Amino acid sequence: MDMEHYKINRLVMSWIGQWPEQTGFSRIFLSFNLIFAVSSQLCLQMKNLLIEMRNSWNLATLNAQIQILRKYTDKGKKLTKIYAAIMYSSMSMYMTLPIIPSIVAFFTNANQTQMYGLLYHVETIFNVERYYYFILLHSYYTTFFLMTIPVATDSMLVIYVQHACGLFEAIGYQLENIKQNDRTDINIYPQYKDDEHYRIISDSAAKHIEVLQFSKLLTSTYSISLLILTILNVAVMTFSGLVALININRPLEAFRYAVTCLCLTMHFLFLSMPGQQLIDHSSNVYESIYAVKWYAISVRARKLLNLMLIRCRTPCQITAGKMSIMSLKTFST
Numbered sequence: 001m002d003m004e005h006y007k008i009n010r011l012v013m014s015w016i017g018q019w020p021e022q023t024g025f026s027r028i029f030l031s032f033n034l035i036f037a038v039s040s041q042l043c044l045q046m047k048n049l050l051i052e053m054r055n056s057w058n059l060a061t062l063n064a065q066i067q068i069l070r071k072y073t074d075k076g077k078k079l080t081k082i083y084a085a086i087m088y089s090s091m092s093m094y095m096t097l098p099i100i101p102s103i104v105a106f107f108t109n110a111n112q113t114q115m116y117g118l119l120y121h122v123e124t125i126f127n128v129e130r131y132y133y134f135i136l137l138h139s140y141y142t143t144f145f146l147m148t149i150p151v152a153t154d155s156m157l158v159i160y161v162q163h164a165c166g167l168f169e170a171i172g173y174q175l176e177n178i179k180q181n182d183r184t185d186i187n188i189y190p191q192y193k194d195d196e197h198y199r200i201i202s203d204s205a206a207k208h209i210e211v212l213q214f215s216k217l218l219t220s221t222y223s224i225s226l227l228i229l230t231i232l233n234v235a236v237m238t239f240s241g242l243v244a245l246i247n248i249n250r251p252l253e254a255f256r257y258a259v260t261c262l263c264l265t266m267h268f269l270f271l272s273m274p275g276q277q278l279i280d281h282s283s284n285v286y287e288s289i290y291a292v293k294w295y296a297i298s299v300r301a302r303k304l305l306n307l308m309l310i311r312c313r314t315p316c317q318i319t320a321g322k323m324s325i326m327s328l329k330t331f332s333t
Contacts, residue, residue: 045221046156052214053163059207064177065170072166079162080155083270090263091147095140097256153225154270160218161274164316165281167211172288174204178297188299197297201304208285208308215278215316226271227321237264268331275318275326286312 060066178200192198244257289309294302318326 049160049214049217049221052217053160056163056167056210056214059167059210060170061203062170062174064173068170068173069163069166072162072169073159076159076162079158083155083158084151086266087147087151087263090259091143093259094256094263095143097252097259099136100252150229150267154267157218157222157271158274161278161318164211164215164218165277167207167214168281168285171204171208171211172285174200174207175285175288176291178292186296188297190298192300195298195300198301198304201292201297201301201308205304205308208311212311212316215282219316219318223319223321226318226326227323229271230268230320230324233264233268237261240264272326272328272331275330276328279315279317279327282316283312 057069060069178197240257240261244254244261247253247257286309289305289312292305294305297305320326324330
């Protein structure tokens with residue numbers, strides 16, 4: 001075989017430490033370098049989000065606003081627990097199904113031949129029967145950590161979105177509770193120092209800009225990963241459904257892949273719900289501005305409200321690679 005034809009493949013595979021003919025040291029070093037480069041970039045983005053989330057607590061200047069943020073923080077905590085429980089429960093079911101025949105055979109007929117069920121089909125140089133439990137434990141170990149990745153990253157997405165939703169609601173509360181009266185004989189051209197309504201609306205507008213920036217950072221951080229997850233979800237769901245149909249005469253195997261397909265559907269729903277919540281809560285600020293009695297505030301404050309209205313016409317959205325909007329509408333289609 002002329003390796004010259006595979007020169008480019010060898011080069012790029014060597015860069016990431018995955019070319020089989022590389023020395024052991026270079027493979028380990030370059031693989032570690034790849035992991036470090038990817039993880040450091042992800043950690044940097046996550047760190048920026050976390051810093052912004054901590055700083056944005058300062059936007060809650062009223063006790064009621066602080067209570068709103070706490071309410072959404074508790075909601076994010078509950079959603080994280082529910083999501084983790086569902087994912088790990090599904091994982092446990094998926095991991096248990098392959099060894100059920102062995103368990104049944106053990107308790108029903110001690111002389112029956114040992115059945116070697118595995119999580120995945122493997123081709124190995126080891127004797128599967130001899131090293132069965134080591135291979136099984138290894139598959140359990142890797143499955144657990146592979147499942148932990150989406151649980152960790154998706155739950156942080158939920159926390160960030162809940163925080164943003166809380167900030168939007170806090171801004172809406174501040175706008176809706178501006179002290180006003182129904183008198184029409186008011187001074188619509190007050191001095192700047194006497195224009196309390198303008199100061200409140202100006203403060204709300206500044207906070208709104210900061211929340212929009214936080215939402216933009218959130219979207220940019222998760223955009224590529226959500227695109228990859230969406231593509232993988234659709235591909236694996238299709239594959240799992242097909243395999244379940246192929247193994248329709250093997251109930252346990254068909255059920256295992258059906259559970260996988262169901263879990264992926266729930267996973268995509270869980271990714272779509274935060275996006276829908278962000279759309280709804282960012283749009284609610286528009287309604288809060290409309291609730292302000294514009295005729296009872298100064299002209300200066302009215303102009304500022306108009307600017308906020310224009311910006312609120314476009315809701316904040318989480319996208320998958322700027323190609324697909326993460327929402328319940330996208331999920332249903």
